[in-house]
Amino acid sequence: MIAASMLQRLRNKAGYLLSSVGKRLAGGHRNCPSCGAAPAERLDQKWLVTSFCRCERCQLLYRIPTSDARENEAFYQEDYTEGFTTDLPSAAEIQDLIATRFANSEKNYAHYLAVLRALGVSPGARLFDYGCSWGYGSHQLAAAGYEVDAFEISRPRAAYARSQLGVSMPEMEALPSASYDVFFSAHVIEHVPSPSAMIALGMRLLKPGGLFVCFCPNGSLTFRQRAPRDWHLMWGQSHPQLIDEVFLRHAFPQQPLFIHSAPLLHGAQPEHLSPVSGWSRQSDVHFGNLDHVELLFAVVQTPSCG
Numbered sequence: 001m002i003a004a005s006m007l008q009r010l011r012n013k014a015g016y017l018l019s020s021v022g023k024r025l026a027g028g029h030r031n032c033p034s035c036g037a038a039p040a041e042r043l044d045q046k047w048l049v050t051s052f053c054r055c056e057r058c059q060l061l062y063r064i065p066t067s068d069a070r071e072n073e074a075f076y077q078e079d080y081t082e083g084f085t086t087d088l089p090s091a092a093e094i095q096d097l098i099a100t101r102f103a104n105s106e107k108n109y110a111h112y113l114a115v116l117r118a119l120g121v122s123p124g125a126r127l128f129d130y131g132c133s134w135g136y137g138s139h140q141l142a143a144a145g146y147e148v149d150a151f152e153i154s155r156p157r158a159a160y161a162r163s164q165l166g167v168s169m170p171e172m173e174a175l176p177s178a179s180y181d182v183f184f185s186a187h188v189i190e191h192v193p194s195p196s197a198m199i200a201l202g203m204r205l206l207k208p209g210g211l212f213v214c215f216c217p218n219g220s221l222t223f224r225q226r227a228p229r230d231w232h233l234m235w236g237q238s239h240p241q242l243i244d245e246v247f248l249r250h251a252f253p254q255q256p257l258f259i260h261s262a263p264l265l266h267g268a269q270p271e272h273l274s275p276v277s278g279w280s281r282q283s284d285v286h287f288g289n290l291d292h293v294e295l296l297f298a299v300v301q302t303p304s305c306g
């Protein structure tokens with residue numbers, strides 16, 4: 001099983017590098033996946049053929065050559081392997097995970113639930129879990145008392161979430177606007193074909209005053225200076241873009257915005273939660289810190305969104 005997974009990773013890497021060489025030779029695949037503008041400055045490079053840039057218009061940090069939506073979908077249906085994230089648990093394994101409430105699992109959502117509580121999201125709130133993989137997070141969010149709907153691009157993982165964990169996965173096209181209190185995503189925005197399209201979807205689905213809550217790798221210069229090797233390894237094939245405060249301030253110029261980072265730890269960490277619970281939702285932008293590997297940002301849906 002491990003050997004097969006490693007082989008798949010090697011195949012992915014070889015395919016990615018060959019495709020990158022081909023795209024370099026052919027030209028193109030340089031414009032921002034989120035807004036279509038040209039790259040402004042090159043910040044990093046790997047393998048001679050891939051580089052990492054900031055968009056001159058929307059300020060997104062993204063990898064060149066870019067992937068299009070068709071390549072992205074094929075990758076997530078067929079090639080993407082991230083160990084436990086994408087290996088579907090057996091019937092016995094899922095029974096054990098449910099019985100133990102994922103407590104001993106690396107997919108324990110205690111940290112994310114603590115952040116939601118610190119943001120003042122009460123049980124009973126309607127929450128949309130965008131990019132739910134096989135449903136481990138949606139299940140725990142529902143068990144914590146939230147009314148959860150979810151979406152997952154991978155059909156096998158979506159089917160597993162629905163059938164094995166009872167996750168509600170309505171048709172995206174049929175979702176009414178302004179119907180959720182929280183649009184939640186954990187480690188999704190760095191993978192999607194277009195962050196701006198994901199943000200627009202979230203803002204459309206949120207009720208006025210609702211919260212767009214997003215966890216992702218920390219692309220900020222502050223974290224790069226603290227951990228240059230970690231930052232260098234964060235972007236690449238499966239992370240075609242990173243989010244940082246420069247992009248967020250440009251994406252949300254008018255809305256109350258909160259930006260914070262924490263170590264990737266499971267279980268509530270009071271010292272990392274106090275800036276979250278202290279956010280007033282009133283000011284234009286409020287920073288916790290940008291020192292750690294996992295970025296959290298939250299935005300209030302207001303009439304000027306979108």
Ligand SMILES: [Zn+2]
Nearest residue numbers: 032035055058
């Ligand atoms: Zn852009």
